[in-house]
Amino acid sequence: MTVPHSTPYSTPHSTRFPTGGTAETADSADSAGGTGGFGSAAEAAGRATAAILADFAGGGHRGVIVDSPPGAGKSTLVVTSTLELAGAGERLMIVAQTNEQVDDLADKIAMRNPALTVGRLHKDGFQVPERVVRHPGVTASKKIDDVASCAVVLATADKWAYVSGHTWKWAIIDEAYQMRSDKLLAIAALFEQALFVGDPGQLDPFSVVDTERWAGLAWDPMQSAVAVSARLNDLPVHRLPVSWRLPASAAPLISEAFYPFTPFRSGTAHGDRSLEFTAAGFPASWDGTLDEAAATGWALHELPSRHTIRTDADAVQACAALATRLLRRGPVAHDEHGSHVVDATRIAIGAAHNDQVAAIRAAGVPPGVTVDTANRLQGREYDVTIVLHPLSGRRDATAFHLESGRLCVLTSRHRHACVVVARAGIPELLDAHPSTGRVRLNVPVKFPDGWEANHAVLAHLAAHRVPG
Amino acid sequence: MVFIPLKLAGEAAAPLGAMVGTDPAEPHLLVVPQPRNRDLRFAFMSELAQIMLPYIEGFATAKETVSGRNERERYLDAPQVIVPGRRGVEFVRLLGRSTRFRRSDGPYPVDPSVPVLGQWLTFLYERGELAGSSALLAMTDALSLHWATGQSPMEDANLATLLAWISPPPGLTGQEAAAAAENPIDRPPAGPDTDPGFDAQVLQPAIRAYDASGSPALVRQALRTQLEPTWRLMWEAVDLMRALPEAASVAERWAIDRDQYTREVTRLAEGGPPRGRRDQAGPAAIRLWDMEGAQQSYDAQRAYDDPLVMTEHRAAGKAFTGEAVHVDADRKILLPGGKKPVPRPLVTVRTSDPVRLTPGKRVFSVHRRRQSGEIVEIDGDLIVVQLNDQLAKGAGVPTPGDAVCFTELDLGGRIRPGFPTGEETPWTHGGPPAAYVPTDEDAVEAWS
Numbered sequence: 001m002t003v004p005h006s007t008p009y010s011t012p013h014s015t016r017f018p019t020g021g022t023a024e025t026a027d028s029a030d031s032a033g034g035t036g037g038f039g040s041a042a043e044a045a046g047r048a049t050a051a052i053l054a055d056f057a058g059g060g061h062r063g064v065i066v067d068s069p070p071g072a073g074k075s076t077l078v079v080t081s082t083l084e085l086a087g088a089g090e091r092l093m094i095v096a097q098t099n100e101q102v103d104d105l106a107d108k109i110a111m112r113n114p115a116l117t118v119g120r121l122h123k124d125g126f127q128v129p130e131r132v133v134r135h136p137g138v139t140a141s142k143k144i145d146d147v148a149s150c151a152v153v154l155a156t157a158d159k160w161a162y163v164s165g166h167t168w169k170w171a172i173i174d175e176a177y178q179m180r181s182d183k184l185l186a187i188a189a190l191f192e193q194a195l196f197v198g199d200p201g202q203l204d205p206f207s208v209v210d211t212e213r214w215a216g217l218a219w220d221p222m223q224s225a226v227a228v229s230a231r232l233n234d235l236p237v238h239r240l241p242v243s244w245r246l247p248a249s250a251a252p253l254i255s256e257a258f259y260p261f262t263p264f265r266s267g268t269a270h271g272d273r274s275l276e277f278t279a280a281g282f283p284a285s286w287d288g289t290l291d292e293a294a295a296t297g298w299a300l301h302e303l304p305s306r307h308t309i310r311t312d313a314d315a316v317q318a319c320a321a322l323a324t325r326l327l328r329r330g331p332v333a334h335d336e337h338g339s340h341v342v343d344a345t346r347i348a349i350g351a352a353h354n355d356q357v358a359a360i361r362a363a364g365v366p367p368g369v370t371v372d373t374a375n376r377l378q379g380r381e382y383d384v385t386i387v388l389h390p391l392s393g394r395r396d397a398t399a400f401h402l403e404s405g406r407l408c409v410l411t412s413r414h415r416h417a418c419v420v421v422a423r424a425g426i427p428e429l430l431d432a433h434p435s436t437g438r439v440r441l442n443v444p445v446k447f448p449d450g451w452e453a454n455h456a457v458l459a460h461l462a463a464h465r466v467p468g
Numbered sequence: 469m470v471f472i473p474l475k476l477a478g479e480a481a482a483p484l485g486a487m488v489g490t491d492p493a494e495p496h497l498l499v500v501p502q503p504r505n506r507d508l509r510f511a512f513m514s515e516l517a518q519i520m521l522p523y524i525e526g527f528a529t530a531k532e533t534v535s536g537r538n539e540r541e542r543y544l545d546a547p548q549v550i551v552p553g554r555r556g557v558e559f560v561r562l563l564g565r566s567t568r569f570r571r572s573d574g575p576y577p578v579d580p581s582v583p584v585l586g587q588w589l590t591f592l593y594e595r596g597e598l599a600g601s602s603a604l605l606a607m608t609d610a611l612s613l614h615w616a617t618g619q620s621p622m623e624d625a626n627l628a629t630l631l632a633w634i635s636p637p638p639g640l641t642g643q644e645a646a647a648a649a650e651n652p653i654d655r656p657p658a659g660p661d662t663d664p665g666f667d668a669q670v671l672q673p674a675i676r677a678y679d680a681s682g683s684p685a686l687v688r689q690a691l692r693t694q695l696e697p698t699w700r701l702m703w704e705a706v707d708l709m710r711a712l713p714e715a716a717s718v719a720e721r722w723a724i725d726r727d728q729y730t731r732e733v734t735r736l737a738e739g740g741p742p743r744g745r746r747d748q749a750g751p752a753a754i755r756l757w758d759m760e761g762a763q764q765s766y767d768a769q770r771a772y773d774d775p776l777v778m779t780e781h782r783a784a785g786k787a788f789t790g791e792a793v794h795v796d797a798d799r800k801i802l803l804p805g806g807k808k809p810v811p812r813p814l815v816t817v818r819t820s821d822p823v824r825l826t827p828g829k830r831v832f833s834v835h836r837r838r839q840s841g842e843i844v845e846i847d848g849d850l851i852v853v854q855l856n857d858q859l860a861k862g863a864g865v866p867t868p869g870d871a872v873c874f875t876e877l878d879l880g881g882r883i884r885p886g887f888p889t890g891e892e893t894p895w896t897h898g899g900p901p902a903a904y905v906p907t908d909e910d911a912v913e914a915w916s
Contacts, residue, residue, distance in 0.1 A: 062895055127804065161885035181897070182753035186885045188894035209599070209759040219749035219897045221756045232898035358785060358824050 071245020119147025785824025
């Protein structure tokens with residue numbers, strides 16, 4: 001079977017943002033290879049950051065969009081921009097989507113510049129973690145009046161929605177592709193200029209209710225904050241060209257499958273990262289899979305083809321057993337920063353559904369290992385990930401299971417290796433269920449297509465197949 | 469009020485006829501003898517308005533005053549329209565869309581009642597989009613909420629087979645009765661789509677006869693055979709539903725319907741314009757917020773009211789019931805930043821449910837609504853819950869031996885954030901839109 005990769009579409013910007021995009025900061029000429037040295041990658045990333053800051057702080061545009069592939073230094077960009085603006089004496093607000101993200105940013109900003117006054121606005125009853133309040137410059141409060149005078153104020157989008165009576169000249173919106181358009185509408189009156197930072201390849205916002213009545217409207221509240229702003233305004237789009245998280249074995253695949261028009265590369269070359277086991281393995285199947293993953297960065301632990309219920313007992317057992325076995329073999333990771341033992345906190349198991357997550361937890365996972373759905377793994381990073389393939393054992397391929405963002409999140413959380421657990425027969429399942437989403441008037445075509453992205457990933461994994 | 473509309477096959481929203489009324493013994497049969505004739509469609513709508521408007525507007529009589537933060541008046545009752553299925557609900561939307569912009573003056577005048585009915589049909593449809601509203605109901609949906617059958621959800625959308633399965637005639641099993649009810653001659657489709665055999669064999673000759681003679685008698689007769697069986701089924705289903713006990717939250721939900729009805733009466737009395745074709749950015753965001761809030765409250769209320777619904781959540785690990793084995797009612801702790809200790813009782817629950825909640829998770833007490841707490845510790849089948857609020861307001865604390873149930877399902881009711889109005893629409897959403905003014909073009913738009 002051949003995998004349809006080539007696309008007849010022209011330039012990335014004319015398809016994704018019909019009205020946007022003049023600035024081009026990524027050095028796309030040589031960025032697809034992933035073999036560039038550490039130095040040139042750092043230079044490319046530095047150039048991109050400088051261009052973004054110039055565009056944003058220059059004030060020529062009301063908004064600037066930054067597309068960032070997985071692990072490309074999004075938070076670093078947010079922190080750098082914040083310090084730059086605050087250093088010039090400007091007040092600014094920062095919007096993130098979850099309390100964890102807000103706390104991470106507050107911690108990083110306060111660490112980089114302890115003299116800066118940082119306001120952490122939170123909802124009533126929320127406990128701000130110690131790592132944030134330990135900084136003397138940080139004020140945490142549930143009332144905006146307590147923190148409004150700070151140079152930088154951070155809160156979740158949900159909290160900002162209830163703030164009024166204050167305005168800022170500058171706003172930085174983190175994870176803007178996960179923010180719904182209606183949430184942006186509720187806070188847009190608070191700022192004049194915004195920097196939207198996010199990863200376009202991750203999961204789109206969703207709703208529990210039927211939202212078809214707004215399909216096709218430019219301000220459809222179900223779009224992401226970036227999509228609505230870019231559709232109604234002429235905003236420059238930048239992108240960060242280097243993923244520092246993904247290893248050289250993963251970046252080309254993720255870039256080609258999920259970011260077909262905006263290629264990126266890894267910041268490290270082949271050989272910069274390696275995973276070794278201190279305990280030798282048996283020639284049993286778990287170890288065969290783990291050895292393949294350690295050697296090549298990918299492994300497909302393939303179970304016999306079968307139609308199963310969602311919480312497929314064999315696949316669930318395989319996920320838990322692989323994690324257990326992985327830890328027993330004492331993995332040590334070598335990367336550009338040195339070597340460290342991979343402990344349970346550096347390992348994650350990802351699945352599509354909550355009941356699968358619960359089943360995997362119940363199957364006996366070593367303490368400390370993260371088990372979660374794709375939605376909750378967004379933005380996180382681990383050394384090794386084990387993924388239960390969303391289409392494993394299914395009879396059909398629904399839009400939910402085909403959504404490219406779901407597979408993208410699951411296969412792009414790792415620094416060293418990713419093990420995919422799946423039943424055989426997914427390519428045949430995909431061929432039996434060609435992508436047939438409803439076409440609606442005025443709804444921009446979205447790339448990449450989940451069906452095609454799934455095929456691309458499976459074609460690559462076929463070379464790393466280990467029968468389970 | 470039961471409303472069974474039929475439409476002409478091959479047209480999006482061409483009414484063919486309807487049976488409507490509030491008394492099972494007195495159905496009103498309305499027909500459009502030549503459905504392709506636009507004038508006859510408006511005549512049909514004006515006839516429909518004469519039946520529906522007195523019913524809908526008839527509830528705007530006795531009012532009560534609701535005290536509280538948002539003091540207001542509301543009518544004691546509100547209209548409720550029941551159609552056979554979801555396609556009927558969609559047809560109500562299309563009828564409203566086709567008529568609400570019409571004018572009684574200007575180039576193509578219609579009866580003044582037609583645009584008013586259009587506004588009301590739009591109101592009913594838009595209420596129906598919110599979970600928990602009973603303003604416009606699809607009978608098959610309502611029945612499926614209360615009865616499980618051996619049919620697929622698609623087969624359950626057929627009123628005749630669904631009812632046959634629920635209450636089969638003596639001597640037949642549900643399955644046999646449902647199979648027998650699939651015959652379109654005895655049990656014509658509940659609409660708005662008609663049976664193609666009927667269209668070709670009966671309807672077409674009848675419409676031709678009308679074109680030739682001008683007498684609608686044959687069309688009336690034809691449609692009566694299609695509508696009467698469904699009419700009887702609808703009232704049979706109404707009787708079934710009336711025999712069910714009312715759930716605890718129904719009054720609360722119906723009060724929201726009454727509130728909205730009261731607002732719509734006031735809005736129309738003040739000459740409120742018809743709703744625009746599309747939502748602007750602000751109204752769209754508000755509506756999405758309301759729809760999600762309604763869905764959340766409705767899901768929680770159903771589970772709180774009905775132990776069988778709660779069982780589903782218990783099986784999924786989102787709720788647990790059990791016995792309070794130990795209660796530390798006098799526990800007081802010092803909150804971070806607080807000055808004096810506040811009461812935070814601990815309840816230890818023994819449960820056999822597969823709990824998938826984690827410590828720190830906010831949970832709600834089903835027996836003491838509005839009281840929330842958080843899970844402190846899970847140890848095997850023992851779960852320790854700290855009660856956080858409503859202690860002074862009389863909700864109280866369980867005593868050892870009490871059956872308790874905690875769940876993560878939230879009844880909701882959060883205050884909506886301030887979304888910008890039209891002229892405040894920010895640059896991110898395209899700036900202030902041009903205000904919508906109904907135009908003559910709207911009023912003469914072709915009814916396709």
